[in-house]
Each structure stands twice: as structure tokens, then as C-alpha cells.
Amino acid sequence: MPPARPQQAAASAGVEPMLLRTSDLQMLDVVNVADGRRLGTVRDLDIDVASGTIRALLVPLPGSGFLSLGRRNEIAVPWDKVVKIGIDCILVDLPEAAHVDVAAGR
Numbered sequence: 001m002p003p004a005r006p007q008q009a010a011a012s013a014g015v016e017p018m019l020l021r022t023s024d025l026q027m028l029d030v031v032n033v034a035d036g037r038r039l040g041t042v043r044d045l046d047i048d049v050a051s052g053t054i055r056a057l058l059v060p061l062p063g064s065g066f067l068s069l070g071r072r073n074e075i076a077v078p079w080d081k082v083v084k085i086g087i088d089c090i091l092v093d094l095p096e097a098a099h100v101d102v103a104a105g106r
Contacts (some may be wrong), residue, residue, distance in 0.1 A: 018085065025090070030059050033083055034095040039075055042090070046076060054079045057090070 022045060030039045039059050046056040057077040075097060083091040 020085065025057070025085075028085070029089040030057065030077065031089050031091055032094050032097055033091050034093055034097070039077075039092070039094075039097065043074065057082065057092075 025042045025045070027041065029041060031037070032039055040061070041059065042057050043060045044058040045054050046058060047053070048055050056079055059075045059077060061073050061075065075094075077092050077094060081092050081094055083093050085091075
């Protein structure tokens with residue numbers, strides 16, 4: 001059984017789901033629970049227009065800059081890897097990103 005998405009988990013626990021805007025997500029730190037490291041902040045969302053669902057959070061690597069071209073300088077965090085969206089951070093479980101040197105951007 002796939003892990004529950006944050007909204008599904010809240011609904012099943014009898015808690016009102018938290019409503020967020022994209023701008024709210026962009027202000028939150030993204031933290032990998034696999035190694036405890038801060039990956040950065042959300043720059044953008046990858047959305048499946050046909051289904052209207054979020055496919056991934058796009059987190060730029062340091063030094064990628066605002067106007068960088070392409071997606072090679074960012075980490076795409078699949079939506080099913082989002083563990084929890086809190087008031088001050090987004091927890092994700094990305095064991096495969098543990099080898100990424102976030103400080104160096106590679």
C-alpha cells in the first residue's frame with residue numbers, strides 16, 4: 001500500500017486538511033528525513049495538468065540562480081515522497097538524495 005499523502009493522512013486522522021498556496025510552499029525549508037539535511041526551498045511545482053495533481057516539488061540546488069536554464073540544477077522531490085508539510089518546513093524521505101552534495105550543488 002503506498003504511503004498516504006499529507007492531506008489523506010490528515011483527513012483519516014479526523015483533522016481538517018491544511019490549505020496552502022504555492023507562495024506558502026515557497027517559503028518553507030525542505031528537509032530530508034533520510035539524513036536530516038536541509039535541501040533548500042521550493043522553487044516550483046511539477047503539475048500533471050490532465051489530472052490536476054502535483055507530481056513533484058522542485059528545489060533548486062545552491063548556485064543554480066533564479067534564471068538558470070533547464071532542470072539540471074534542481075532536485076525534483078516526487079509528491080509521494082513528501083512525508084509532512086508543517087508550519088515551518090516540508091519533510092521529505094529521499095534516501096537516494098543522501099549522496100547529493102547540497103552545499104556544492106551536485
